[in-house]
Amino acid sequence: MQAMSKITTRTVVLENENVDTDQIIPARFLTTTSRAGLGAHAFADWRYEDDGALKADSLFREDARDDFGVLVAGHNFGCGSSREHAPWALLDFGFRAVISTKIADIFTGNALKNGLVPVEVDAATHADLMEQPGVELTIDLEAMRVTTPNGGVDAPFRLEPFARRCLLDGVDPLGAILARDADIAAYEAVHG
Amino acid sequence: MSEPKTLFDKLWERHIVRPETEEAPAIVYIDMHLIHEVTSPQAFQVLKDRGLTVRRPDRTFATLDHSTPTLPPGPDGALPYATEAAAEQVDTLVKNCAAQGITLFGLDDPRRGIVHVIGPELGLTQPGKTIVCGDSHTSTHGAFGAFAFGIGTTEVGHVLATQCLLLRKPKTMRITFEGALAPGVSAKDMALAAIARIGADAGQGKAIEFAGPAVRALSMEGRMTLCNMSIEAGARVGLVAPDETTLAYLRGRDYAPKDADWDAAAADWMSLPTDDGVAFDEEVAIDAASIAPMATFGTSPDAAAPVDGAAPADGGRADDAALAYMRIDRGQAFQEVEVNRVFIGSCTNSRLEDLRAAAQVLRGRKVSDNVIALVVPGSEAVRRDAEAEGLHQVFEAAGAEWRLPGCSMCIAMNGDKGEAGELVVSTSNRNFVGRQGAGVRTVLASPATAAAAAVAGRLVDPRPYLREA
Numbered sequence: 001m002q003a004m005s006k007i008t009t010r011t012v013v014l015e016n017e018n019v020d021t022d023q024i025i026p027a028r029f030l031t032t033t034s035r036a037g038l039g040a041h042a043f044a045d046w047r048y049e050d051d052g053a054l055k056a057d058s059l060f061r062e063d064a065r066d067d068f069g070v071l072v073a074g075h076n077f078g079c080g081s082s083r084e085h086a087p088w089a090l091l092d093f094g095f096r097a098v099i100s101t102k103i104a105d106i107f108t109g110n111a112l113k114n115g116l117v118p119v120e121v122d123a124a125t126h127a128d129l130m131e132q133p134g135v136e137l138t139i140d141l142e143a144m145r146v147t148t149p150n151g152g153v154d155a156p157f158r159l160e161p162f163a164r165r166c167l168l169d170g171v172d173p174l175g176a177i178l179a180r181d182a183d184i185a186a187y188e189a190v191h192g
Numbered sequence: 193m194s195e196p197k198t199l200f201d202k203l204w205e206r207h208i209v210r211p212e213t214e215e216a217p218a219i220v221y222i223d224m225h226l227i228h229e230v231t232s233p234q235a236f237q238v239l240k241d242r243g244l245t246v247r248r249p250d251r252t253f254a255t256l257d258h259s260t261p262t263l264p265p266g267p268d269g270a271l272p273y274a275t276e277a278a279a280e281q282v283d284t285l286v287k288n289c290a291a292q293g294i295t296l297f298g299l300d301d302p303r304r305g306i307v308h309v310i311g312p313e314l315g316l317t318q319p320g321k322t323i324v325c326g327d328s329h330t331s332t333h334g335a336f337g338a339f340a341f342g343i344g345t346t347e348v349g350h351v352l353a354t355q356c357l358l359l360r361k362p363k364t365m366r367i368t369f370e371g372a373l374a375p376g377v378s379a380k381d382m383a384l385a386a387i388a389r390i391g392a393d394a395g396q397g398k399a400i401e402f403a404g405p406a407v408r409a410l411s412m413e414g415r416m417t418l419c420n421m422s423i424e425a426g427a428r429v430g431l432v433a434p435d436e437t438t439l440a441y442l443r444g445r446d447y448a449p450k451d452a453d454w455d456a457a458a459a460d461w462m463s464l465p466t467d468d469g470v471a472f473d474e475e476v477a478i479d480a481a482s483i484a485p486m487a488t489f490g491t492s493p494d495a496a497a498p499v500d501g502a503a504p505a506d507g508g509r510a511d512d513a514a515l516a517y518m519r520i521d522r523g524q525a526f527q528e529v530e531v532n533r534v535f536i537g538s539c540t541n542s543r544l545e546d547l548r549a550a551a552q553v554l555r556g557r558k559v560s561d562n563v564i565a566l567v568v569p570g571s572e573a574v575r576r577d578a579e580a581e582g583l584h585q586v587f588e589a590a591g592a593e594w595r596l597p598g599c600s601m602c603i604a605m606n607g608d609k610g611e612a613g614e615l616v617v618s619t620s621n622r623n624f625v626g627r628q629g630a631g632v633r634t635v636l637a638s639p640a641t642a643a644a645a646a647v648a649g650r651l652v653d654p655r656p657y658l659r660e661a
Contacts (some may be wrong), residue, residue: 016513018492020623027273027605031259033233033284035345045626076393078490079426080622081603082328084344085230105396105428106328110344115616160360162216174238174346177354180210180219184247184356187209187221 001115003170007096013061013133019073020080021107025089027081033081038085039092049180065094070127070137072099077109078118087111097139099146101126112163113173125155141168145166196467196565199433200364205338205462207322219360223321224251225351226307227294229285230258233328235349236288244353249293251355253316256282256299257306259606262568262595273297274607283400292352302329304448305571307595308332308539313573314417315445319434319461322350328623329539331422335415336442337401337434337464342423345633362429363473365398366466369406376655379481380415380541380619380638383421384405384496385488388509390476392494395427398473401466402432406480413545414440420520420540424493424621433465486621487526487651488636490514494625498524499641500653517625517632519615526651529635532614534592534646535566535628536639538602541619541647542570543579546639551583552617553643553657554590560649565592566608592646596654617645 002145016023029041047058054062061068070105071077073114077100078086087110097117105191108118117139121129125146129135132182137148141164159167175186197205199200204220212218225248239245246252249341259278261271273279282299289296297304303314308329311317319337324330326348333340343357350357367386400422407415415432422430425499438460442448449457484498490510497504505523507515515522520529536542536550537656559565567587569575578584584594600608604619604627612631619642623634635651644654 013335017511020492020622020624022622022627026630028232029602030605031275031281033237033281035234045630052629076396076426079392080328080423080624082326082342082344084234084326085348102393102396103425104393106342106344113344113346148425160217161214162358165215173358174242174350174353175487176216176221177356177358180356181354183209183219184221184354188355191221 001172003168004115004167005142006138007069007117008136008138009096010067010134011070011072011129011132012061013073013130014059014073015130018076018079019075021083021086021132022029022080024078024086030080030083035088037092038089039094042089042093059145065084068134069094071095071101072138076104079101080103080104082106082110084110084114087108087114089117091116098121099126099129099139112159112167117141117165117167119157121146121155121157125153128153139152196470198466198470198472199337199401199464200339200429204361205320206320207339208646212360217360219356220322221322222251222351222355222357223442224253224323225315226311226323226325226330227252227254227285227348228258228307228327229281229324231345232288233281233284234345235352238349238580239352241286246292246294246352248355252294252352254285254294254296255304255307255310257283258599258603260299260598261606262600262608264288264596273606278606284313297414302572305573306539306542306599308416308420309542309574311410311571312336313445313571315442315448316520318448319438319464320441325356327617328423328428329420331428331430332416332420332539334419334422334429334431335412336438337431337461351495352450363398365395365474365476366472366474367400367402367426367478368404369402369478370404370410371406371479371481373377373468373480373483374408376640376658377485377639378640379410379417381483381486382480383418383485384488384493384636386476386478387421387425387494388486388496388648390425390477392492392548393426393511395404395422395425398427398460399429399431400425402430403466404480405453405644407432408435411545412437412648413543416543416627421493421621424586434461435465439578458557472599485638485641485654487641489518489520491517491625493621493623493636496636499637502526514585518577529651530615531563531617531645531649532618533610534563534642535568535601535618535620536601536642537568537570538620539570539599540621541639542568542573542574546619547574547578547583550643551646552638554592555586555591556597557647559591560644563646565646567597568595569597571597603627617642
């Protein structure tokens, strides 16, 4: 995972609430044993026609994925299945952050461990962003604020402090557990 | 007198390797790790890449359930996998388990089944344990008073390598079901009624304890159904305190403690229930007697209403897009909704009690000519027990298919699925758009309600069918 402190990019707006991980990547694509290349299947049922052609009216910017790197979605984004294939698919597609009024617990944990930033904002900020699809914004992990250059949006957000530190430093959390091997061994000595 | 504690507090405190601080989450010890073919291969790969091994293969158990066919092998002896990738995924888990010394309940093992069915069935799931699996319905095991929750694949890797996870302590919510359920109403109806009441996001960041006389009166199967659905309210953790019902279920099972160990364990488990006078972060009370058999009408599990009525006139928790997808109108009576397919199975409702409820409706009746019905037992043990009672003959005589164990149409990744536009009444847990096949419309319900829908070809109240049986 690469260290990051600031993301500046443009938005894709999904108005739907309760966007579940089956929408983000349908289960038929979970028979892989790799985490690579899942961007091709991100929102597959929303992006492709039955014959496999890209839908003409798709919300997703296939031509400029890297320029539209934040998904602004309705309440309770990422609910449902624990599949980590969902953040893998979003990252591989080109997304680097998700903004909503609520992002589901398991999705949040999975996203943070892969460098996809889950940003929960207040309802007024969210409503502002929903009305401006394609707006450029900055997510600042030092200041913990989401801002638009025109000053229309300037809102705080929270991340679990350890997960934030891992993002800022580009550090994998597994190392933090492995470093406590003696504590784990001591626990096992008592509890079996 | 020490501070009164919730069941969850007690489970949390017992497993702290290092306590949480403002800067760092707690390191929590995991007593049992269940793995399956879909969410584990990338975790094993991380271990390989980093030169790590599985810390506690003796605390890790594997099964095959999501990608496996529910149809028997063909004339060539080969299982009819949906894709080569599915077969390869199964093979990958077999190899990873062999390489790391992990017990696998494999394709030929009489103990194989859906991960959340076999854990309890084998006595692996016990009160007081921390249990994780790369599957959101791991909340099921909370029915035993275990701290059990679903994790992502990176965390599967953490547990394989360290037997620990980094966790923040969740808040607590108690849902108390006062009174008693009416006849013909089941744990599935309790779950759908509760989720409809509080919403699909209400449990986020919380561990939900289910309490009250109607929960105490449930069998372990019913408690598992209730805890299974916690995640559909957003809660990773669902809990029921252990009691005599829990002990009676576990006693004598393969992995349950024996003899003097049993007595010590049972005494310990009975000290786990929430103390009197403890405050939960949130309390919800529901009158169990007011719950009717439920059905969902939208594309989120919280869009549920009594099946003897109609979709809410104001749409309830289903927006215009959800109702349009379901082709259900605001205020439309459920009995007008035509059914094309019925699925009885999944980690929510595929245990013996569930199959008995479905069989009670189907015995001596016929599945409607317009309906295809599939009954998929949760495990090989459930299949054996059901066949010993002749339940498979009831299903087959009614015109339903009796399949081999697995997740099947709940997640529809093994080839079992509906066709675009079909309405499926399903005893599973998610009515998401396309979950059971592209364009498939899913209605969640109890086994009895699903069986009644199979007979009627419409969404109907199962209670008259249960009374006449």
